[in-house]
Amino acid sequence: MIDVKDLVFSYQKQKETLHGLTFSVADGEIFGFLGPNGSGKSTTQKILTGILRGYNGEVHLFEKPLECQQKDFREKTGVLFELPYLYTNLSPLDNLNYFAGFYPAKRCRNIHELLEMLEFKKDFLKKPVSSCSKGMRQRVSMARALLNNPDLLFLDEPTSGLDPQGAVLFRNIIEKERKKGTTIFLTTHNMTDADLLCDRVAFIADGEIRVIDSPKNLKEKNSSHLTEITYLYKGKRNTALIETPELKAGIPFPYDEIVSIHSGEPTLEDIFIHYTGRGLS
Amino acid sequence: MWREFFALLKKDFKLMLSGRFFLLMTGSLILYSCYINFIYAGLDQNIYPVYLYDPLCVHNETSSELIKVESSEELQAQTGDGYAVGIDVSGKTPDISMISSGISSIDQYRAAYAMSLLSSKNHTAAEIIGTDNREMKSRREITCELLFFELAAVGFLGIASVLFKEKQMGIIRVHGVLPVGKTVFILSKLLLFLICDLVFSLLLTVINLGVSEGFAVLPYILLQTGILSLIMALTGFSCAILLRDFKQFSLLYLVLAIFITTPVFLAGQTGTARGWINYHPMYHLFMAMKNAYRGIPSENGIYYAICGLTIVLLSGLVRRTLIREMAKEG
Incomplete structure (x- = not known):
């Protein structure tokens, strides 16, 4: 077109x-x-x-x-x-x-x-x-x-x-x-x-x-391929960064409760800054 | 093409209606006609009063318009207004006494007129043949001046006000992406203003010159109206697009209305023309209009060629400025 x-x-x-x-x-x-x-x-x-x-x-x-x-x-x-x-x-x-x-x-x-x-x-x-x-x-x-x-x-x-x-x-x-x-x-x-x-x-x-x-x-290209997991173990709040492919086999550490899981995928704005070296505003 | 042209015409007509353009034109027509019919056409200047001091009663068969005085002091007092003329025949030859008007030719007329009253008992008036009398001459002159002013100043302002409105709304830029040519966009506006100006000049002429006198000179007037209307509308169009805001435009309007048309009126009406006025383009347009009101068509080919060339050049300028305006940032 x-x-x-x-x-x-x-x-x-x-x-x-x-x-x-x-x-x-x-x-x-x-x-x-x-x-x-x-x-x-x-x-x-x-x-x-x-x-x-x-x-x-x-x-x-x-x-x-x-x-x-x-x-x-x-x-x-x-x-x-x-x-x-x-x-x-x-x-x-x-x-x-x-x-x-x-x-x-x-x-x-x-x-x-x-x-x-x-x-x-x-x-x-x-x-x-x-x-x-x-x-x-x-x-x-x-x-x-x-x-x-x-x-x-x-x-x-x-x-x-x-x-x-x-x-x-x-x-x-x-x-x-x-x-x-x-x-x-x-x-x-x-x-x-x-x-x-x-x-x-x-x-x-x-x-x-x-x-x-x-x-x-x-x-995908700009992803760090890391996953951030926040969890509770023995009454303590911890954060761990895991290589995303490793999660295939399950969470590789002991925990009592998972609080949140965030992928390390960047936003489009992050990618824009990465390529242009500046923000959009 | 015609569908787009009529869509543009309809919209421009609506814009002119909402901008009270027609109200302004109608108001001008009424105001000008009232002024011509109730004030200007009735204006006349009394002929110079002439006083005679003739202590020896030598001149017995004088005109009844002569006013006799008893002493030379009285004669001096009566002619002290700068308008009256005195004749002292106490000596061997008549002496003319008056305060100069400042223009030698007028002083000569006054003296000649005063002397003519001495020589004839029955002063004869010039016979007016046909309807082209003093009042009609006045009507032709003032109607021409008012029409010229209306077309040169008000018409120029009219098209600019419509365009400034469109410019402020940013709508001119939208026309750059519509399936309509720039020429059609320009032509629709020009045609509408041309029709308005032609109708206005027709009405102003017929109302103030009368039907028979008005229609007799109308073809010449409409031709000159068309030329002036196109030139002024195109000038207004390009100025409205080129200038940033209405403030700048108002300043230009002031310059145009006062400093350009005033010398033209002065030169065209008072006969105090100087050599440089021949290089003033508006002067030629005004004189062509003036001649049209006398029923004399301009037969000067160069005049029409220059007018045509001006219209073509201004159209090119308008198209260029319009394209530039369409590409501007929002």
């Missing part, structure tokens, strides 16, 4: 923002693009969505070079921006009807069904967007991204501004889209989203991709 080879981009002469990115995203895959602020995430997404030109390297989408893409490319893609970007003086319905006007009728989804799926409050359907909460605006923005039933969906921080319940709902919707065969390019800071949703993630820092792999493989 997406093929990027040696992508280089500079906003100013002599100062490269992207230093030769190479990656590909398969059809129906959720690909996470993770990096701190200023790492080149948004620049990459802008190039892929066709907003930013003047890059060097090869970018293929839908098996066609980006520069040869026609209007139908935009009809097949959906973009969720980090901020909702809506006409605040118009109602959510008017906003969505306006954006639906740009897509062929056969591609458009039912606006009411979409908003219902996103659990949008019906009382606000005809009120100006300015009266909606941040979470409700984010729902309308997500509805806009899904409006044309996209084959390729770009999501930039989809769960930002949402309460935990809203974040779960959005993750479920993203999963549903993947099941339908939609390819999703997810740009995020949120490691939970990346861990729970992505088939593969790319860590980008200073305009370079440091590693690309599935969250599961990354955790």
Whole structure:
């Protein structure tokens, strides 16, 4: 679906923002693009969505070079921006009807069904967007991204501004889209989203991709393979570190009660710091 | 393409409605028409009062408009307002006494007019043929000025206010990923403002010049309105995108409205034109509009070529700035 080879981009002469990115995203895959602020995430997404030109390297989408893409490319893609970007003086319905006007009728989804799926409050359907909460605006923005039933969906921080319940709902919707065969390019800071949703993630820092792999493989590769066991023995609380394969034969020390068992598996954030030498904030 | 174009038109129309643009246009139309009909059209300056001091009663067959005085002191007192003219015929030749207006040509007219009253008992008035009288001349002049100001300043502000609203909402960036061309995005706005300006100039002209006089000059006026409207809308468009906030824009607006249009009005209306005014682009647009109100179409090909080129160049600038704005950070 997406093929990027040696992508280089500079906003100013002599100062490269992207230093030769190479990656590909398969059809129906959720690909996470993770990096701190200023790492080149948004620049990459802008190039892929066709907003930013003047890059060097090869970018293929839908098996066609980006520069040869026609209007139908935009009809097949959906973009969720980090901020909702809506006409605040118009109602959510008017906003969505306006954006639906740009897509062929056969591609458009039912606006009411979409908003219902996103659990949008019906009382606000005809009120100006300015009266909606941040979470409700984010729902309308997500509805806009899904409006044309996209084959390729770009999501930039989809769960930002949402309460935990809203974040779960959005993750479920993203999963549903993947099941339908939609390819999703997810740009995020949120490691939970990346861990729970992505088939593969790319860590980008200073305009370079440091590693690309599935969250599961990354955790396995970077695991210490140690298990930490906290236990009680003869009234005393002890902690032991055991090589995980050794546990096959059972716990190799005497104990009265096991308090907790923790695997030494690192979090995605730990792995990110390991590869980039810095945190995400 | 048409489906997207009409979607954009509908949305821009809604934005203009919510921005009370039409209310502003209607308010301007009513205000201007009231001013023209109830104040400006009725304004007239009385002809200079002329006083005569003729102690020997040499001039018996003078015009009835001459006011006789008894002494030279009285003559000096009556002409001390800087407007009246005095004739002293106590000597061998008549002496004209008046305070200079500061413009020698006007002083000459005043003196010639005063002397003409000495020579004829029945002063004849010029005959006005047709409807193009003093009042109609005033109506044409002031309607032209107000329309020019409305298009140059208010139209410029109108499109910018709509764009600033969209810019603040960040919505321009969203259009970068929609299946709609940048040209269509620009054209929808331009067309809407062009239609508004054409309707406004039609109404202003017909209401203030009358139906027959108004429609007689309307084709020329609509042509000049179209040119000015496009140039100002494109300038407003690019300024609104290039400038960071409305504060900066207001400053530019002030410069444009006052320091650019004022010399144009002065040069175009008072005849105090200096050589440099010919290099002022707005002056040529104003004079073309003024001639259109007199029913004289501009036949200067260079004028239309430069206008066309300006519109093309401004369109290119607008497209470029729009692409840059779409790629900006959120």
